[in-house]
Amino acid sequence: MTGREILIGVSGGIASYKTAVLVSQLVQTGHGVSVVMTMAAQQFVGPATFAALTGRQVATQIFDDASHPLGAHITLSERAELFCIAPATANFMAKAAHGLADDLLSTLYLAFPGKTLIAPAMNCEMWEKPAVQRNLKQLRDDGVGVVDPEEGWLSCRKKGIGRMAAPESILAAIEKALS
Numbered sequence: 001m002t003g004r005e006i007l008i009g010v011s012g013g014i015a016s017y018k019t020a021v022l023v024s025q026l027v028q029t030g031h032g033v034s035v036v037m038t039m040a041a042q043q044f045v046g047p048a049t050f051a052a053l054t055g056r057q058v059a060t061q062i063f064d065d066a067s068h069p070l071g072a073h074i075t076l077s078e079r080a081e082l083f084c085i086a087p088a089t090a091n092f093m094a095k096a097a098h099g100l101a102d103d104l105l106s107t108l109y110l111a112f113p114g115k116t117l118i119a120p121a122m123n124c125e126m127w128e129k130p131a132v133q134r135n136l137k138q139l140r141d142d143g144v145g146v147v148d149p150e151e152g153w154l155s156c157r158k159k160g161i162g163r164m165a166a167p168e169s170i171l172a173a174i175e176k177a178l179s
Contacts, residue, residue: 022084
């Protein structure tokens with residue numbers, strides 16, 4: 001299954017380095033991949049990394065440039081078949097669950113009419129918070145596919161649930177959603 005158009009959203013978390021691996025795997029499989037990054041995500045991995053991997057400009061602002069005269073949230077949402085947010089931080093999940101749109105990623109989530117997957121990643125204490133679990137339940141109820149986080153070593157120097165799923169697991173979920 002190649003040649004599909006995939007949109008990848010990257011929110012601000014250390015796990016975004018794994019997203020670079022995922023994007024590379026998608027491109028190597030023959031998919032067209034466009035990447036959208038939050039400002040926080042750019043503190044972990046630069047847009048140049050994703051531009052090199054995809055051969056495409058990375059979108060970071062709602063009104064990025066002349067190539068998206070209607071706004072990137074419109075142009076990108078019309079072009080892609082599937083939208084995967086990896087990592088999906090607690091902040092992004094809260095925005096999505098409550099319909100907030102204050103940056104390109106959250107605005108694009110609301111404008112995207114197709115299948116959406118998220119791969120949550122966060123500190124284990126954050127993952128366990130009732131508010132995060134409520135938001136996760138709301139997203140599942142809204143039809144968002146979830147590639148659950150794994151248990152393991154976290155960047156906060158703790159072991160627990162919150163580690164973003166392996167790129168191979170997310171790729172498998174994307175392929176399944178497209179079939």
